[in-house]
Amino acid sequence: RQTDRPVFDRPGALAWIADRTRERGAHTGYSWAVVGEAGEALGCVAVGAVNRTHDTGWVSYWTTEEARGRGVAPAGVRALARWAFDELG
Template sequence: MSPGLGLGLRRWSPADAGAVLAAFADPQMARQAAEPVATLSAARRWLAARAEQWDAGSSYAFAVVDGADAVLGNVAVGAVDPRHRTGWVSYWTGAAARGRGVASGGCRAVAAWAFEDAGLFRLELGHRVNNRPAPPGQEPEPVRRPGGRGQDGLPRLPRSGPGRGTCHS
């Protein structure tokens, strides 16, 4: 799966433990984890939890990688509710990848995957109030809802394609 900008999405693998540890070494990231990710074994547990959630169908996390397969960040669709076909988008980027379109590109790609491959109907994206905002000119693009409203009166959700932004519900 390719979000553009020479980026790709792939499932996390146990071999990514070093990249996860490096990402969570950043103070901005350290406070975001449910448990500290300060050792290689903690990074392995973080990866194992992502795999367990994927297998259970409750959350689908992807590594955002560059053309050399170096991990730049994470995008995920979690809190998946199969009955209502909804999910919650989350993301993070490593310090060196910030401001390069990694998060917005990854979110666009995971949204396309969620709608087209996972069969979801609605995605929600939240922001923590203690996160620093994106620098001017690097904010996420607004949602574009092509085609107006469906027969049920709800806005049609974006599908993949150029120029489509992250979905904020």
């Protein structure tokens, strides 16, 4: 399991969210939380490094340990791909 920026505390989480907000505003990245039926956090899916000149982007995802092996990541990525093709082209 890897990430380029692990989050260990509230300030780190807020900084991570601020970065995702900046990416969305710049139209270079789009991230969504993946949550369960009760609203519990299960992970995140994202398309980043969006390049409109070449119509490319990088898909990434992570899941909580409890969500692994339950199909959370594939379902999230499928939803993300539908959104990206519908909204970004």
